[in-house]
Amino acid sequence: MKHIKYIVMAVSISLLGACSEWLDLRPESEIVLDDYWQTESQATAVLSAGYRALILPAAIERMLVWGELRSDNLVEGSGTNLDMLRMMNVNITPTNLYADWGIFYEIINYCNTFLHYAPEVVKKDQNFTESKLHQMEAEALAIRSFAYFYLVRAFRDVPLILEPSIHDLQEYEQPKAAEREILNQIIDDLLKAKQFARADYGKGAYNKGRFTRNAINALLADVYLWDQQYANCIAVCQEVIDDKTLKLVEGDKVMNEVFYLGNSTESIFELQFDKDIQHNTTVNWAYGYSGVPTGQLSFPLFLTSKGNFSPFNYAASAIKESTEDLREDHFIGTSVNGTGYSILKYAVINVTENADGTFTPRYRTSAATTNWVVYRLSDIMLMQAEALVQLSPDNTQNFRSALTLVNTTYLRSNETADSLSFNAYANQSDMEKLVLRERQRELMFEGKRWFDLMRIVRRKGDPSAILAYLSPKLSGDNMQLKRLSVIDGLYMPVSKAELDINPKLTQNPFYEDENFVNP
Known part of the structure; x- marks a missing residue:
């Protein structure tokens, strides 16, 4: 099932135990569709398989690689694999491992299959009501939208498939x-899903691990922000912020409660892992753990508070931001790993401060595993801040509202600092850069930064707008800068394997231009 062509009629689902155990299902066997769709539990199992596919290593790796690897946040660590090195060196080809989009089309096919067959089950199983069907359809639409949103941000133009692959006669x-x-x-599907989505599933892991109304709004806000629909982004962010069940975790507890224990009070949607079912192996090799505290990726030296390009200890007008920011001490280690510092987020249980002001991380063991956080409250606040800044170039009230949101996340990690003053950020450009810095400080290593930079390119229509962020990590090779100066080159190539089996696909033109390929 590597390519779209081969995602055919069978769906892998679990027949073990109660199918209501959503987050514990393990794909095991192929079911013939004509004999399958008879009961609510069977419909439930297929939807569960869609969730289950989201946590497969191929999916999580691409969420990290597509969303963060090419940004200024990551450089080579210990034993970095060749395909990642080539991406970081701006030398991506159609044979690169991460040009393979197959796992996301597998996820999409689970959703399409459910949406196609599940309505018939209502007629066959009296326990499967229209209300239950609509709630589950909302989840299927949200999962499919989630997959397509990753594809469109990574590749831009991709096949849009809305029907299941179920028999050999299909095109x-x-x-x-x-x-x-x-x-x-995506937007149409999410707006439809909102109408029927549940606000609560009555169980912590389900509330954070399944698409609730809050999770759908978070995804929709992200899509609106990417699509430059700023007023709509602000509105749906506010729906999430207004939910009083969501609350920011205290700054010194973020590492433990958000990134180790998981399903925290500020979590909105996170992919659920369990040591007995599926380990989050991606964060193990990428960021490290107690046995191997140096992962394949590291944080660049030039972005620490001692570096020239750092978001920490940053001089803004007459003030300095983040001079004693917990996030620098908690998210980033002091051990040199490859060409940067080790990454602590996801790799440790907690970080404690010593009497001399240094910090000691306590790494988790390889037997422990962590969830992958997709959306949390601080992210939504900073999305809304970005939208407020972009909505109008000279709306002072919007800028003040955006600064209030930034201060909310900023002050929980800068406990002794004063609030950032409006006078230090006099115009839209200053505010835009402030929000971008705060998103970098808050969300680093969560698969967000490259997409944050790409939104700048989309607004400006010019890749040069982000070269100042990316150039410090480059080798100085003119070809690297040349490739980063073309918008098409900022999107991934279509995999050669896909092109070989599908003559209707066309390659991103950048990757066929002799001016940008290796001689």
């Missing part, structure tokens, strides 16, 4: 759809 060779068509589909 599997699909051309690309334009980004605009895909974004419209």
Whole structure:
């Protein structure tokens, strides 16, 4: 099932135990569809398989690689694999491992299969009501939208497939759809899903690990921000912020409660892992653990408070931001790893301060595993701040509201600092850069930074707007800068394997231009 063509009629689902155990299902066997869709539990199992596919290593790796690897946040660590090195060196080709989008189309096919067959089950199982169906359809639409949103941000134009792959007579060779068509589909699906989504599932892991109304709003806000629909982004962010069940964790407890224990009070949606079912192996090799505290990725030396390009100890007008920011001490280690410092977020249980002002991380063991946080309250606050800044170039009230949001996340990690003053950020450009710095400080290593930078490129219509952030990590090779100066080159190539089996697909033109390929 590596390629779209081969994602055919069978769906792998679990037949072990109660199918209501959503987050514990393990794909085991292939079911013939004609004999399958009879009961609520069978419909439930297919939807559960869609959730289960989201936590497979191939999916999590791409969420991290597509969303963070090429940004200024990450450089080579210990034993970095060749395909990641090539991406960081701005030398991506269609044979790169991470040009393979197959896992996301597998996820999409689970959702399409459920949406196609589940309505018939209502007629066959009296316990499967229309209300239950609509709630589960909302989840399927949200999962499918989630997958397409990753694809459109990584590749821009991709095939838009809304019907399940269920028999050999179907046309599997699909051309690309334009980004605009895909974004419209995502937004339409999420707006429909909101109408029927549950606010609460009555169980902590389910509330954080399944698509609730808050999770759908978080995804929708992200899509609106990418699509530059700022007023809509502000509105749906506010719906999430207004939910009083969500609360920021105290600054010194973030590492333990948010990134080790998981399902915290500020979590909105996170992918659930369990040591007995599925380890989050991606964060193990990427960031490290007690046995191997140096992962394949590290944080660049130039971005620490001693570096020239750091978001920490940053001089803004007459003030300095983040001079004693917990996030620098808690998220980033002091041990040199490859070409940077070791990464602590996801790798440790907690970080304690010593009497001499230094910090000691307590690494988790390889037997422990962590969830992958997709959306949390601080992210939503900073999305809204970004949208407020972009909504109007000279709206002082919007800027003040954005600064209030930034101060909320900033002050929990800068406990003895004064609030950031409005006078230090006099215009839209200053506010835009402040929000970007705060998102970097708050969300580093969570698969967000490259997409944050890409939103700048999309607004400006010019890749040069982000070269100042990326150039310090480059080798100085003119070809690297040349490749980063073309918008098409900031999106991934279509995998050669996909092109070989689907003649209707076309390559991103950048990757066929002789001016940008290796001689």
